[in-house]
Amino acid sequence: MRQFDNIGRIFRSADENDTLLSQVSQYHDSHLPTLWLLGKTGAGKSTLVQAITGNSDAEIGKGFRPCTRTARRFAFPEFKPVLQFVDTRGLSESGYDATEDIKICTKQGHALIIVMKMGDTEQGDVLRAIRQIKSSQQINNSLIVHTAAHSVQDLQERERLVRYNCGQVEETLGSETTSVAVDFKLPEGGTDGVEGLVSALSEMLPIVAVALRKRQCSDEEVKKFQQLQTKVLWYSGVSGVSDIVPGIGLVAVPGIQWKMLTDLAEPYGTKWNKSALAELLGALGAGIGFRYSLKFGTRQVVKFLPGWGQTVGAASAAVMSFCTTYAIGRVACKYMYHKNRNEDVSNEELRDLFYSAFDSVKAVAGQEVAGMSKADHLSQNASE
Incomplete structure (x- = not known):
């Protein structure tokens, strides 16, 4: 379990920086699709x-x-x-x-x-x-x-x-x-x-399909998640925004994800803490966490490269953070739903859900990031 200790500290330290997260969320809310x-x-x-x-x-x-x-x-x-x-x-x-x-x-x-x-x-x-x-x-x-x-x-x-x-x-x-x-x-x-x-x-506007399309479903767990889906999308969008600026995402994204998980826990009648995080990451498997950390760190470094890094690197990091945050939120909701009912859910099922959730919002993430990049470009041109 020690492999999760550092992750828990990263999440908590980022969560404490309320000023930074507030600034990121304000930027997100002023650049909505x-x-x-x-x-x-x-x-x-x-x-x-x-x-x-x-x-x-x-x-x-x-x-x-x-x-x-x-x-x-x-x-x-x-x-x-x-x-x-x-x-x-x-x-x-x-x-x-x-x-x-x-x-x-x-x-x-x-x-x-x-x-x-x-x-x-x-x-x-x-x-x-x-x-x-x-x-x-x-x-x-x-x-x-x-x-x-x-x-x-x-x-x-x-x-x-x-x-x-x-x-x-x-x-x-x-x-x-x-x-x-x-x-x-x-x-x-x-x-x-x-x-x-x-x-x-x-x-x-792909976000419409995810946030507004009403789908009939008999699965109670899915119904519960649909009630919280826009909240997960919001945190995902804020995570993506944080990667527009070099360096911020490395600190802000884990904190945003921690806030999201804490926020989601209440409707499921549970509390989110270090132990719950370790359990969830353990259920997903070290592979997902390691691959995400590797890709995330690489994209943060690429963002600092002159010229190319400021555009391609930032966009890649933003899309990655958006999709990963959404996938984590989706899996956490399923995990907490069944845990609250003392029901088992297989690790394989959680991993499959993570990947399918990640893929389901790629188009949404790509368009949001492109829109924000366009807005910043227009603002820069206007100020010149």
Whole structure:
């Protein structure tokens, strides 16, 4: 068990540096993957957020916060957020200028969601904003969402309206754009097209598939983890951020992971300590811990190499830290779930889960790191 003593000390010492971890988490929360909602008042933007997050009308209303003179942001979840929605409210204002909103969304913006109500073909304000966004060359992914689809009963007329509005947008953008039709409030109750919407969003923003896609499951352990999944994703994102700056990740990542494990223990009715860490690492096997330490240390050293190390090294370290933190969190949840019930779980099952969890968030990690690197590059250019 002595092989785990140093690891335990590293985790505890990093956990004590609250100032550093606070700075890293603040940076993460100000560079969240962003879905930029662009549409007229009444198009259904807030309802869209409600439908895919599962939050109530009241939570959505209270959750939006002003971020520019003409836009507001909604972070999801409210605490330890992993993505955000930005709603542009000033489209109908005379002389609306999207410059400030573009600046906010390009910090970590990955997708422009153009929301149009079915049957509303007067989209001049929206098209003018799209034209300005296109000229900025900063937002490359876009999706058209036609809301209130069932308000037009005739299917042929519905298709004609979709083609017309898509044509307007595509002519403005100069390229083809994916579109989906949804109805968030059917007359008979329920919704239509929400799953297709989430799938389309997931193609542009992988975090959506992990954090927002609702999956039916009968396994109680998996259900429990799904309730905590965004928390694990948040800690993973913060771990990745810490590797953007040379040297910090070596100290911060173990501390962030320790905080995560301590935070996760409470919902399972247990406490996280050095003994629990040793048990978990022992169950996973020394191979995983050794390979991670070796790769982690190598990436930290590479980050200090002039030129190449500052880009490739930092990106590799950030992706590695994100995926490893997520995998550790996932395995720890399963471990604590069964331990609390005095149930056995095989070491092989835990190891397999570690690797599958690691692989499942590679796309998420890669996009987040690329987005942060892009934001830093834009900030540096702006200051020069």
